[in-house]
Amino acid sequence: METNYETIVIGGGVVGSGIAYHLSERYKEGVLVLDKKYPMSGTSGSTQAWVWVHNKTPSWYAEFSMYSAELYPYLSKKIGDVEYKRTGGLSPFFNESDREKAEKLAESYRKIGIKIKVLSREEVLEKEPYMNPEVAGATYSSIDGNVNPFRLIDMYMRAAKRNGVRYSTYNKVTEIKKQDGKYSVVSDKGAFECKNLILAGGTWSREIGDMLGVKIPVNQLRGQILVSEPLKPFLNFTISGLRQANNGEVLMGYSMEEAGFNRATTLDVIQETANMAVQYVPGLRKAKIVRAFSGIRAMPEDGFPILGKVPGHENLYVAATHSGVTLSPLIGTLITELIMDGETSIPIDRYSLRRFG
Amino acid sequence: MKTDVLIIGGGPAGLSAAIETASRGLDVTIVDEASKLGGQLNQQTQALRPLPSVHEPMRGFELADKLIEQVKGFNVRPLLNHRVVGFYADGSAGITDEENVFPVKAKKIIVASGAAEKAVAFPKWTLPGIMTIGAAQTLINRDFVMPGREAVIVGSSDFAMETAIQLMDVGIRVKAIIEKQNGALAKEQEKVSELSRNGIPFYFNSFIREARGNGQVAQIDIELPDEVITLNVDLICMDGGRAPILDVFYQLGCSFGFQEELGGWVPQYSNTFQTDREDVFIAGNAAGISTQGPLLLTGMIAGISVSEELQAISPAEANEIRDAIWKELGLLECKEVYTGRVKHLENFTSPVLKDQFIS
Numbered sequence: 001m002e003t004n005y006e007t008i009v010i011g012g013g014v015v016g017s018g019i020a021y022h023l024s025e026r027y028k029e030g031v032l033v034l035d036k037k038y039p040m041s042g043t044s045g046s047t048q049a050w051v052w053v054h055n056k057t058p059s060w061y062a063e064f065s066m067y068s069a070e071l072y073p074y075l076s077k078k079i080g081d082v083e084y085k086r087t088g089g090l091s092p093f094f095n096e097s098d099r100e101k102a103e104k105l106a107e108s109y110r111k112i113g114i115k116i117k118v119l120s121r122e123e124v125l126e127k128e129p130y131m132n133p134e135v136a137g138a139t140y141s142s143i144d145g146n147v148n149p150f151r152l153i154d155m156y157m158r159a160a161k162r163n164g165v166r167y168s169t170y171n172k173v174t175e176i177k178k179q180d181g182k183y184s185v186v187s188d189k190g191a192f193e194c195k196n197l198i199l200a201g202g203t204w205s206r207e208i209g210d211m212l213g214v215k216i217p218v219n220q221l222r223g224q225i226l227v228s229e230p231l232k233p234f235l236n237f238t239i240s241g242l243r244q245a246n247n248g249e250v251l252m253g254y255s256m257e258e259a260g261f262n263r264a265t266t267l268d269v270i271q272e273t274a275n276m277a278v279q280y281v282p283g284l285r286k287a288k289i290v291r292a293f294s295g296i297r298a299m300p301e302d303g304f305p306i307l308g309k310v311p312g313h314e315n316l317y318v319a320a321t322h323s324g325v326t327l328s329p330l331i332g333t334l335i336t337e338l339i340m341d342g343e344t345s346i347p348i349d350r351y352s353l354r355r356f357g
Numbered sequence: 358m359k360t361d362v363l364i365i366g367g368g369p370a371g372l373s374a375a376i377e378t379a380s381r382g383l384d385v386t387i388v389d390e391a392s393k394l395g396g397q398l399n400q401q402t403q404a405l406r407p408l409p410s411v412h413e414p415m416r417g418f419e420l421a422d423k424l425i426e427q428v429k430g431f432n433v434r435p436l437l438n439h440r441v442v443g444f445y446a447d448g449s450a451g452i453t454d455e456e457n458v459f460p461v462k463a464k465k466i467i468v469a470s471g472a473a474e475k476a477v478a479f480p481k482w483t484l485p486g487i488m489t490i491g492a493a494q495t496l497i498n499r500d501f502v503m504p505g506r507e508a509v510i511v512g513s514s515d516f517a518m519e520t521a522i523q524l525m526d527v528g529i530r531v532k533a534i535i536e537k538q539n540g541a542l543a544k545e546q547e548k549v550s551e552l553s554r555n556g557i558p559f560y561f562n563s564f565i566r567e568a569r570g571n572g573q574v575a576q577i578d579i580e581l582p583d584e585v586i587t588l589n590v591d592l593i594c595m596d597g598g599r600a601p602i603l604d605v606f607y608q609l610g611c612s613f614g615f616q617e618e619l620g621g622w623v624p625q626y627s628n629t630f631q632t633d634r635e636d637v638f639i640a641g642n643a644a645g646i647s648t649q650g651p652l653l654l655t656g657m658i659a660g661i662s663v664s665e666e667l668q669a670i671s672p673a674e675a676n677e678i679r680d681a682i683w684k685e686l687g688l689l690e691c692k693e694v695y696t697g698r699v700k701h702l703e704n705f706t707s708p709v710l711k712d713q714f715i716s
């Protein structure tokens with residue numbers, strides 16, 4: 001296998017593969033993606049995969065997410081059907097007292113051009129007839145949706161490979177050295193050299209950073225998801241808490257717990273999640289649950305994406321974030337601009353690693 | 358709910374573990390998804406041999422009744438028609454009655470979840486009328502239902518031969534025994550002879566090429582070494598062997614090793630039948646596919662070890678009993694299986710699969 005590359009991406013998840021694909025649109029040769037397992041074995045294969053804008057706070061982060069959501073229809077045109085659906089998103093509330101909070105959110109979004117409506121009980125039930133009739137209302141945004149993360153990564157990889165990107169899987173990076181202005185990346189299957197190095201190791205970013213003496217403050221946050229048997233299509237929207245996939249399965253859950261790298265599931269969270277789902281959509285009580293799975297979020301210490309150049313290291317880039325599915329097309333675009341043009345079309349200084357000091 | 362010992366699976370191994378623990382004063386709960394204790398024994402009409410020395414010779418369902426009767430004399434709580442569906446963060450088992458899920462906190466868990474039959478796939482193998490030998494046996498002996506009139510058997514293990522005889526006994530016509538190897542695999546030669554005497558042909562080096570039928574199986578093509586023949590049948594019983602049922606061990610985070618002689622992937626355990634989750638013990642087919650006699654012994658060892666851990670028996674006494682049972686196991690168990698078991702124990706500290714939830 002070729003050992004010299006212009007650019008190496010460590011991590012082939014939705015973030016790393018998104019970057020590799022977007023880079024390959026600009027130059028056809030010289031990109032290698034390394035993954036210690038396979039590109040869907042990490043967090044990108046154990047996610048709800050909403051492309052979600054609404055109720056992200058503060059509003060500048062919502063705006064950033066919106067730009068990425070806007071790229072999805074175009075992305076599907078370029079790489080193929082990724083089962084992206086702009087369903088619209090509903091965040092229900094069950095107490096009338098929450099309406100005021102919802103109005104405030106809508107107001108702050110209006111200023112940045114994201115339309116959020118606060119729906120009455122009747123409006124919610126008209127849109128989503130299977131919602132619990134005891135709902136008080138919901139915030140609604142038409143830009144939210146969801147995607148099939150497996151198809152997304154598969155299509156990224158196919159398109160990237162067509163453009164000359166190489167993948168080396170089941171190949172863990174164990175050491176990174178800097179010599180003569182180049183990076184030498186030592187992996188299980190040998191050493192590779194490159195000019196540009198992109199760290200997209202998701203929830204493992206901290207240990208990859210350590211190889212270069214760079215602190216990437218990403219923590220682990222487990223989420224457990226329940227999957228129903230395939231049901232006839234009956235949910236129209238991406239509801240904050242659950243969604244129905246194209247094959248009819250309903251994915252439920254949005255739990256958060258600190259459990260390190262342990263991907264086990266626990267009945268405590270499974271039952272809480274089932275209760276939440278039944279509160280939202282009572283009809284789900286009759287659905288059979290066919291499996292539960294856990295994913296480990298890559299959670300930057302302050303909750304916001306870590307993107308861009310690594311301060312003090314030439315040609316070294318990092319992309320580590322929660323909500324990587326939502327942000328992937330934008331991150332891919334911006335990191336490509338940064339490498340090719342030296343600057344980005346949307347400012348990303350706010351997301352620099354520098355902010356952690 | 359709280360209990361000293363939670364036994365998952367109420368078959369022969371689970372029941373003998375229950376007797377060992379409960380007879381020493383421990384509070385025992387057995388959970389089983391069936392409506393009756395006894396597991397596979399309930400549909401076994403054949404004489405079981407060899408059995409451990411504490412039992413006189415008897416048939417499968419008789420042994421089930423005997424064990425169930427014994428268990429009744431102790432402090433054992435059976436949860437029938439219940440299933441373990443997962444575990445809580447504090448280690449409690451989550452048990453469902455198919456309506457609700459409730460936690461059971463146990464000091465020790467013995468998993469005796471048994472084995473599942475493997476199917477043999479061929480084109481149209483999902484047609485009704487095509488089933489495993491165990492399913493056919495259950496229909497005949499437990500449910501008193503005729504699974505068909507004209508049958509073939511795929512496979513020639515002892516279990517397959519026994520099932521063929523049972524089919525014959527209830528008046529089902531067995532038209533052929535199809536074996537892909539070049540001879541019968543059964544160790545009990547009398548059964549093979551009995552079938553031959555009854556005029557049932559054995560087709561060696563052969564396999565089913567295709568099944569046909571409208572809504573249920575009606576006809577099959579059998580590929581013999583030098584020709585293809587067609588038979589009209591409404592029942593195909595297939596023996597693809599059995600494999601340990603591992604779900605619960607997986608959820609508990611136990612390690613696994615691969616041991617062909619024990620049925621494939623098997624949880625790792627030590628000679629006390631303790632897994633690498635210190636509060637979890639194993640018994641029965643889950644610890645390696647064997648015959649009923651040896652399975653009872655594995656349940657007894659697990660029961661003794663748990664009794665020792667919970668101080669219902671002294672370590673010295675436990676060791677003595679365990680040694681004796683291991684000796685008997687060595688005598689009773691088919692040599693190949695026993696050797697596989699001993700090899701498996703050696704891998705306890707270096708499992709092939711471990712920490713599967715740690716990413």
Ligand SMILES: Cc1cc2nc3c(=O)[nH]c(=O)nc-3n(C[C@H](O)[C@H](O)[C@H](O)COP(=O)(O)OP(=O)(O)OC[C@H]3O[C@@H](n4cnc5c(N)ncnc54)[C@H](O)[C@@H]3O)c2cc1C
Nearest residue numbers: 011013014015036042043044047050173202223295324326
């Ligand atoms: C329960 C749950 C629900 C979620 N819901 C959503 C949602 O609705 N919307 C949304 O946008 N986001 C959601 N997320 C978050 C989203 O899934 C992640 O942000 C995203 O998948 C991260 O992508 P990634 O490529 O950074 O990580 P990963 O997919 O984990 O990719 C990192 C890759 O790096 C590789 N790697 C690590 N170390 C090394 C090494 N040393 N050498 C080689 N390779 C290495 C790994 O094998 C892995 O494939 C959710 C997450 C969870 C857990």
